[in-house]
Amino acid sequence: MKVLIFTTRQLCYNSGYYFAHRIGEEIEKLGIECEYCEIPENAIPSAGTQIAQPAIENAGKSVDEEAEKMLESYIGKEYLAILDFNSKLPRLVLDDESYYLDSIDAPFYNFILDHPLYHHSTLDCKLKNYYAFSIDENHCKYIQNFYPHIKAVYQVALGAENVISLENLQEKKKSILIMGTYRNPDIYMKQIYNMNKYAEKNMLVMLEKLENDNEMTVENALKCIINNSNIEKDSFPLILNKYYLVEMYYRNYYRKKMVDALVNTGFHIDIAGEWWESYDKINSPNVIWNKAVRFDKSYELIAGYRALADSSPFFKGGVHDRVYAGIANYTAVMTDYNDYRNRCLQDIVQMYGQECNYEEICQKIDMMMNNDTFYKEMTQKAYEEYMNNYTWKSVAKRIIKHFLSE
Structure with a gap:
């Protein structure tokens, strides 16, 4: 059939x-x-x-x-x-x-x-x-x-697609690629403040719990608030849907925080995606912004770079597909840390903490960009993991x- x-x-x-x-x-x-x-x-x-x-x-x-x-x-x-x-x-x-x-x-x-x-x-x-x-x-x-x-x-x-061979690695651009759509987190915070006072209070408490616990999911943040109430189980997903602004603010706030830290390192940054014209550091001298490419062309773009930076704090128990695209193409990947990724991706990507500490990020990027031995060993291990588990x-x-x- x-x-x-x-x-x-x-x-x-x-x-x-x-x-x-x-x-x-x-x-x-x-x-x-x-x-x-x-x-x-x-x-x-x-x-x-x-x-x-x-x-x-x-x-x-x-x-x-x-x-x-x-x-x-x-x-x-x-x-x-x-x-x-x-x-x-x-x-x-x-x-x-x-x-x-x-x-x-x-x-x-x-x-x-x-x-x-x-x-x-x-x-x-x-x-x-x-x-x-x-x-x-x-x-x-x-x-x-x-x-x-x-x-x-x-x-x-x-999965992901391999589009580069070992013989062409020297052609990679020595810059950090960031992909995705930019949304100013302040927009979502303003919308939260425009909610009724009960919803606003709940959403701000949820964000506080997400900020204080790297493993906290948005659904568990809501459970912490209503744990002692008599809410019906059927109502929970409706409330979480209503409070979607928490998730939207959270993902976009930490993406901006990561990008800010990378820009401040002084390394060359290439951004590919929509709406970055509203990013307040887009005109920094070490930043180049290009429009997005269609998804089927994204592998070629990723393969052309020495390093790729990912921010996806909304996946506490999973990995964004752009990470697999990086490891499939000998591109050194840095992504945000959680316990799940530490189990699955240890030694094949670099991970940074939720606080986006400048010194930590600067040190990890320096290893990826300037230590050829480290870069080759990590990306080779990563490629082998890709071949074993993440091909289409x-x-x-x-x-x-x-x-x-x-």
Whole structure:
């Protein structure tokens, strides 16, 4: 039987399309045929025009006519599995008020690529044959706990592509690459202050707990606040969704803190991404800002640099895919520390503490940029780890194992 792979969101820099087709290619190499369906980004109403908007903002909006015809063509068909990434599909309902996905004879796998708090409206749908993947073990536990109708949740790390050979390492640019979209954290703090006093107080306490405990997750920060209350279990994910500003501020505050520390070291910094024109140090003499590239071109960009700096404090039990992209291409990677990454990535990346200590970061960057022996040993170990666990072939094998076991 075939695997049906949807793309209902393009995600950042068209990564959704890339993930769907790259995983599909490897699944087909394993002998299982894949069928693809790409739905235009705005054809299915999402939870809002911004990822963090509550689902109710777009309630009642209809599906685009062309997209509806595409979706109807799968009704009544049978597949080994259906796969989508941060999917919009679970919310679709037919005229008889049954879920659209229940009209297809196949288990549905929703691959959640960020915190599940942003996907409450789709995770909460009571599909008959619902499964989920996540790259973070804490996110898996969260989904299992608050969405018990989802039959199983599996942690699956994303993969990466090697596009550089050992012979070309001397061509790498001796600068630190930073990738991603810049969002000024002050914007989110202002929005927190504009909430009602009860919500504002709770969110500020959550941020304090996140700041004081490197292993604290946003959901556990909320649990600390409401632990002694009589709140219903069903209400918890709704409250966390409402308090999404905590997570948005947290990730963007610590990204800016890391970038500030790197800029202050004086090392050459190249930034690739959107909206960095509003970053207050973008005109520093050691900073070059370039517009973002499509996801399928990002590996070539990363491979061209000696070092890559990552900030992803929202994954306390997982690793951002750009880290794998770095280790796949002999690029020295520095990322933020947590216990999970220390277990998985020890000796193959550099890690810095949440406080972004200037001396610590300066010392680690100096080792990555100026100590050739250290650089070669670390990146070689990292590449071997990539080959063993983080190729797209490895990802496809893990996914197929779950498809075949249900």
